Amino acid sequence: MLERYAETKKYLLNLIKELEKSKYVDPYIIGNSMLSEEVIRLEKGDFKIALVAPFSAGKSTFINSIIGKDLLSMDIRAETSVITKISYSKDIKIEITYLQNPKVDILETDECGELLTYQSCKEVLKKITTVRDETNEERIKQVVVYCPLDICKDNVEIIDTPGLFSRHEKHEAITNNIIPQVNAVIFMIDPDSVGEEHFTDKIRNYVQSAKSSSLEEDGRHIFFVINKIDVFDVEDIQKARHELEEVLSGIITRPNIHEVSAYFGMKGKQLLTKDLEIADIQKDRKIKIPDPADPEYTIAGKQILEQNASDIIHFSKIKELEKSLGEYLQSKNKYLITDVMSTIRNILSDTINKLKFEIKEMQSMIKENNTVYIEKIDKLRGEIDSLKETTLKSIQSLVSKRILGGISGHSLQDEISDEIGGQLVDITKDIERELFKRWSKAKQKIDRYNAEEIVQSVILDAEEYLVLKVKEMVRQSFLAVKTIIATLIGDIQQQLDNVTEKLEEAEIKNLGSKMNRIGNLNVDSLVGASMNKIERQFSEILVSVAKDCQEKVQSAYESSISMEKVGGAWNWLKGLFGAEDYEEKFDLYRFKRELDGLIDELTEIMKNKLSESEVSIAEPIVDMSKEIAKDISSDVSKIITNVVKIKQTVLVNLKKEMDKNEDEKEESVAQKQKNIVKVSEISHRFESRVKQLAEGDMEHELSVQSPVYQ
Structure with a gap:
């Protein structure tokens, strides 16, 4: 899925080791x-992918299809109740964290003490992640499965969430904790579900x-999978696709929809990797594929041979989804690759420019008086130092003015708070209107026995609406911050461009020529890093804000509940000793008469609670902006300082060269010319390989594995 990214990353890291050892x-x-910082990034x-689906849509089978292993239980009764993550490790192991207990359990062996295999791991997961044990979701926070899976090698993590719409649904975990923290979300859909009214509203x-939980434009990070194309007719699948597009209209302009057979994808990959024997496929009555020789007919049973593994995968269309997902994830972290590439180019070109400048100056100094030349060098060093100090102060002032504001301008905090x-x-106003609308509709169905359930439903719907609205508000605030930070970086680059010109003027004035471009006064690399920090902070703040909203709704709801003494003679008797029991419930007898007033009161409480949120929402966004601005100032300072250091070192080295005799100087020039040739060769080799990777050699390699790409 991330083959080209992984190959490029591996090549760059190996090349960096070569450069560090090169003489x-x-x-x-x-x-x-900035290479060391960029390498760390x-x-x-990482790449996090969350799978979200209604119960019984085939989510576990789909994950098995993606990873190519029969790892998660596909038993329809084994509904997932615990968040399960799949990550890379050389050995299979399971890590369990708990809700109320700080300890972490690591399982590496089965009940017999044998190292975990995929099969024994599957059995363990069935016990600890499904609703068969109803205590799982009360005890376990999450389970991480570590496996030697190629698809997870490059920091790819696949997250299986509890099924939507089921009685065990973990609404908060799915919508407020997981989705904001992932790079991509896959909504998996059963063709039978799309037209249902309940499904339409919920999805x-x-x-x-999910769209409001990311800063991506128009939900580009969301993928939709219509599963079971092996079970449904083409007409049914197309109908489901059309209905899904109708459901998504007004939310996402161009939804990324894929039609797959998770089951065929899993079985085809298992056959390809020899995890399954051909006899297992031949005995599987579900496996029927178009005949490669004549697609109008199908083949099944003993007609299917080992070489048909790629045909089964092709029929599943799973590779098309993986390709689309991989391209998105690669583009998401593309700046990590491009920043390193840019720095490598700068290092190579700076080395060549430095050598050329030194050669030119050494040839000039032979004809010049040493004392005069040393004076020129010292004077230039002084001017470079002065420019550095002036520039640093100017940029710090620019950052401070934009983020903190001043006498004449609004600060970022003012702008965000106003927004x-x-x-x-x-x-x-929307909350008040929405609650009134939902309550007016719901109260028509109320009777003595369902009143509490209906009110709870109205409040949960209001909570969902509230959280969604606040998420969108926070998202808009973060998008505004992204624009401000991007503008700030652009302003800084303009200042650095001016400094570059002044440095060149000083070099020409003192030495009669400029050093060419030695040292990189460019802040392009800060853009990707800063935007990435903003997105990470967005997810963290979003989780916090969503939780805060839910707590406010819960507080509002609890204010409408009264404590009532439990009835019965035994409780009356216990009351004589001050030990009577109470239970939380609505006063149902009075409740029906007072419901309208209760909802009005609840609406008022929610409005008041929401108005209190302004500071709690704005503060972390402002703090994050200040922290990023501080990082930018620090990085820019380092960039300027590094360039000055390099230029100063060039001048210091030239002074040392002046102590050599003419033969030694000529020998030094010859060595520098040889070094230029060698570095040029490295540079040419680097650019050729980068071009190959960009043109998609990896796509060719994929086409050998599956006819999907042919």
Whole structure:
């Protein structure tokens, strides 16, 4: 799925090791670049994919299809109740964290003490992640399965969430804790479900929530999978697709919809990797595929041979989804690759430019008086130092003015607070209108026995609506911050461009020529890193805000519940000793008469609670912006300092060269010319390989594995 990204990453990391060991590439230039920080970001770059689906849509089979292993139980009774993550490790093991207990359990063996296999791991997971044991979701926070899976090698994590719409649904975990923290969300859909009214309402809410939980434009991170194309007719699948597009209209303009057979994808991959014998496929009555020789007919049973593994995968269309998902994830973390590539180019070109400048100056100094030349160098060093200090102060002032504001301008905090305050007014009106509408509809069905259930349903719907609205508000605030930070980086780059010109003027004035471009006064690499920090902070703040909203709704609901003494003679007798029992419930006898007033009161409480949220929402966003601005200032300072260090070192080295005799100088020039040739060869080789990777050699390799790409 991430083959090209993984191949490029591996090549770059190997090349960096080569550059660090090379006697031709200037180590001082490497050491005074941003390469080490960028390598750390590249190595830590991760890809999280969450699977969300209604119960019985075939989610476990789909995950098994993606990973190519029969790992998660496909038993329809084994409904997932615990968040399960799949990550890479050389050995199979299971990590269990608990809700109320800080300890972490690591399971590496089965009940017999044998190392876990995929089969024994599957049996363990069936016990600890499904609703067969009703205590699982009360005890276990999450389960992480570590396996030697190629698809997870490059920090890819696949997250299986509890099924939607079931009685065991973990609404908060799915919509508020998991989705904001992943790179991509896959909504998996059973063709039978799409037209149902309950499904339509719920899926729109979940998709809207997923869209609001990311800063991506128009839900680009959301994928939709219509499963079971092996079970349903083509007409049924197309009908389901059309209905899904109708459901998503107004939410996502161009939804990324794929039609797959998770079952065929899993079986085809297992056959390809020899996890299944051909006899297992031949005995499977579900497996029927178009005849490769004549697609109008199907083949099954003993007609299917080992070489048909790729045909089974092709029929499943699972590779098409993987390709689309891989391309998105690669583009998501593309800046990690491009930043490193850009720095490598700069290191190589800086080394060559430095060598050329040194050669030119050494040839000039032979004809010049040493004392005069040293004076020129010292004077230039002084001017470079002065420019550095002036620039640093100017940029710090620029950052401070934009983020903190001043006498003449609004600060970022003012802008965000004004934005959130204005939006909260609109949200409060929407909440009041929405609660009234839902309550007016719901109260018509109320009787003595269902009153509490209906009110709870209205409040849960209101909570869902509230959280969705607040998420969208926070999202808009973060998008505004992204724009401000991007503008700030652009302003900084403009200042650095001016500094570059001044440095060149100083070099020409003092030495009669400029150093060419030695050292990189460019902040392009800060854009990707800063935007990534904003997105990470967005997910963390979003989880916190959503939880805060839910607590406020719960507080509002609890204020409408009274404590009532439990009836019965025994409780009366216990009361004589001050030990009577009470239970939480609505006063149902009075309740029906007072419901309208209760809902009005609840609405007022929610409005008041929401108005209190302005500071709690704005503060973390502002704090995050200040922290990012601080990081930018620090990184820019390092960039400027590194460039000055390199230029100063060039001048210091030139002074040392002046102490050599003419033969030694000529020998040094010859060595530098040889180094230029060697570094140029490395640069040419680097650009050729980058071009190959960009043109998609990996796509060719994939086409050998599956006819999907042919």
